[in-house]
Amino acid sequence: MIKPNNPHYQLGVKFYRERGEWHDQNLWEIRKKRDRAVKGVSNWEFFRKRGSEIKSRVVKNLPQLIEQFTANAQKEGIEVYFASTAQEHNQKVLEILQKEGVKKVVKSKSMLTEECGLNPFLERNGIEVIDTDLGERIVQLRKEPPSHIVLPAIHLKKEEVAEALGEEESDPIYLTRKMRQLLRQEFLSADAGITGANFLVAQKGWAVVATNEGNADLGATLSPLHIISVGVDKLVESLEDVGVLLKMLARNATGQPITTYTTFFGAKSNGRRVVILVDNGRLNRRGGEFEETLKCIRCSACLTTCPVFRRSGGHSYRYPIPGPIGSLLAPLQEEPEKYRDLPFACTLCGSCEMVCPVEIPFTKLLIQMRRFVTTPTLLGIVGEKILHSPTLYRLFAQIIRLTPPSLLEKALSQWSKYRKLPQIPKIRWI
Numbered sequence: 001m002i003k004p005n006n007p008h009y010q011l012g013v014k015f016y017r018e019r020g021e022w023h024d025q026n027l028w029e030i031r032k033k034r035d036r037a038v039k040g041v042s043n044w045e046f047f048r049k050r051g052s053e054i055k056s057r058v059v060k061n062l063p064q065l066i067e068q069f070t071a072n073a074q075k076e077g078i079e080v081y082f083a084s085t086a087q088e089h090n091q092k093v094l095e096i097l098q099k100e101g102v103k104k105v106v107k108s109k110s111m112l113t114e115e116c117g118l119n120p121f122l123e124r125n126g127i128e129v130i131d132t133d134l135g136e137r138i139v140q141l142r143k144e145p146p147s148h149i150v151l152p153a154i155h156l157k158k159e160e161v162a163e164a165l166g167e168e169e170s171d172p173i174y175l176t177r178k179m180r181q182l183l184r185q186e187f188l189s190a191d192a193g194i195t196g197a198n199f200l201v202a203q204k205g206w207a208v209v210a211t212n213e214g215n216a217d218l219g220a221t222l223s224p225l226h227i228i229s230v231g232v233d234k235l236v237e238s239l240e241d242v243g244v245l246l247k248m249l250a251r252n253a254t255g256q257p258i259t260t261y262t263t264f265f266g267a268k269s270n271g272r273r274v275v276i277l278v279d280n281g282r283l284n285r286r287g288g289e290f291e292e293t294l295k296c297i298r299c300s301a302c303l304t305t306c307p308v309f310r311r312s313g314g315h316s317y318r319y320p321i322p323g324p325i326g327s328l329l330a331p332l333q334e335e336p337e338k339y340r341d342l343p344f345a346c347t348l349c350g351s352c353e354m355v356c357p358v359e360i361p362f363t364k365l366l367i368q369m370r371r372f373v374t375t376p377t378l379l380g381i382v383g384e385k386i387l388h389s390p391t392l393y394r395l396f397a398q399i400i401r402l403t404p405p406s407l408l409e410k411a412l413s414q415w416s417k418y419r420k421l422p423q424i425p426k427i428r429w430i
């Protein structure tokens with residue numbers, strides 16, 4: 001149970017009181033749009049099955065796919081490096097940028113760079129980083145992290161966006177045009193572009209990047225250096241696999257049939273293109289009880305549908321990836337102790353499981369995660385024994401019936417603080 005003095009709890013409650021209902025409604029509209037888009041594909045469940053199979057195969061063959069992608073990308077003319085940790089990744093990016101004398105970088109949305117803390121690292125080392133995704137730039141100007149993996153500023157109202165831009169006018173079209181003007185200057189004066197990738201095609205050595213704003217394409221092509229920072233879990237075998245996953249990605253994320261820009265990057269004709277493949281704990285997850293988390297394609301549908309996320313907002317998770325998938329990834333990627341309450345914040349309603357395009361079994365994994373982050377107590381061990389034995393269970397039920405209700409309430413003080421203990425029915429011997 002999450003205690004009221006817990007920082008996740010406090011942030012979630014504050015958010016809920018201030019804008020929970022409004023945020024919930026906004027996200028529910030996106031969920032409805034997603035449902036309409038999904039209904040337009042008659043064999044959606046077939047695609048989910050295919051998506052799940054494709055990603056299961058990727059997880060199984062990950063080391064071979066890394067080798068295959070590296071060889072083919074190098075043949076294409078792309079430089080490839082491997083980073084075992086977030087620190088190694090950041091160091092490699094810095095080394096490349098410093099060698100090229102880069103002072104300013106334009107970056108498109110990448111959850112991997114959030115996971116690695118790349119922006120503050122580069123800024124500490126004297127390199128200016130401009131986020132170029134509209135929502136990302138807004139939160140960057142407000143000096144706060146994104147609150148959603150596809151809709152980074154979904155927690156903000158238009159007046160707050162105007163304030164971040166130093167504008168009086170809060171008309172969304174005006175603000176978008178203003179941001180476009182400002183970002184054009186940044187693109188033209190940057191020395192390098194950094195992007196993530198949605199998929200890496202091992203058989204071709206290509207990187208696939210999907211955006212709605214074209215900002216990744218501008219960053220990747222205008223400057224002479226393009227770095228792609230990407231987790232090894234983004235590998236797939238073939239273009240056919242990309243076809244299946246792309247069909248579900250945009251529909252599940254925003255209810256669009258496809259993103260406005262979907263670019264397949266091979267070699268760069270006007271400079272260097274570098275791919276940094278990041279492990280940061282991913283390969284260790286293979287073969288373990290949480291390996292299915294590696295199937296995630298970061299479509300964000302599990303966040304958008306989650307009743308807890310919709311009401312408590314992304315910042316309450318205090319991890320770059322929030323929502324159901326974040327509740328699994330945070331304790332795995334960082335110290336489990338720090339995020340042990342996240343799997344308990346879940347209601348286990350299963351909505352995330354129903355929308356996930358790669359069939360990640362959330363309910364099972366979140367229950368496993370609860371076990372993973374907790375040390376069994378004596379009470380827990382005794383409870384497990386009782387629940388496993390019908391005789392012990394009946395005996396225990398009888399003892400409970402004979403116990404005065406006031407004593408029971410005292411024993412269950414954490415539980416009964418917020419609820420009334422119901423009348424216990426008489427035993428029925430079967």
Ligand code: SF4
Pocket residue numbers: 295296297298299300301302303325352355356357358359360
């Ligand atoms: S876990 Fe599934 S639904 Fe959630 S972001 Fe990943 S692919 Fe999408």
